[in-house]
Amino acid sequence: MRSVAFLRAVNVGGANRCQPAVIAKQLAKFGVVNIGAVGTFVVREDVSESTLRAAIGKKLPFKCEIMICPARDIMNLASKDPFSRQPSGPDITRFVSVVAKPVHLPLPLNLPSDDDWLLKVIAIQDRLVLGLYRRQMKAISYLGKIEKLLGVPVTTRNWNTIEKVAKILKEDR
Secondary structure: OOEEEEEOOOOEOOEOOOOHHHHHHHOHHHOEEEOOOOOEEEEOOOOOHHHHHHHHHHHOOOOOOEEEEEHHHHHHHHHOOOOOOOOOOOOEEEEEEEEOOOOOOOOOEEEOOOOOOOEEEEEEEOOEEEEEEEOOHHHHHHHHHHHHHHOOOEEEEEHHHHHHHHHHHHHOO
16 A cells, blocks of 8 residues: 655654655665655555565664554545635644544644634544644644643644645655
8 A cells, every 4th residue: 555654753853863865765665755854755655554664664773653644544634625714824833743543532622722722633534633833932842742642652744744745646646
């Protein structure tokens, strides 16, 4: 199955350093395409999740959570324009968090409060958690709280990254 792999907590603050572009080249037999420096990969070939996870893991000089989603899940999400009814502007970032396994949470979730939110979770689709946060330093701490609330590892990407992934997947059809 074609898929998308997301590495958790790489190249953040000088820790867990790796070169995703090099990893993609090393995994060319799987049709791996690197999307940026934070460890997001489109996998164009049909390869099992366990094989892909092991292959990526062997290329990393540290242990790392690797979340793998079917390409169709990303394509379905991107085709729906899930943020169309949400606030937007230069001070708001749209994001998708990928979780290690499917989760449930009462929605919407606004942190710290409904009236004065810095982070808002608007939807959960299987292992994809969609939300917004305000561009304020304090808002980043609430991203970490999502992981604690869900009780599973989480890695977050900007909506722009998800759109890039969907564009590559669409081109491959």
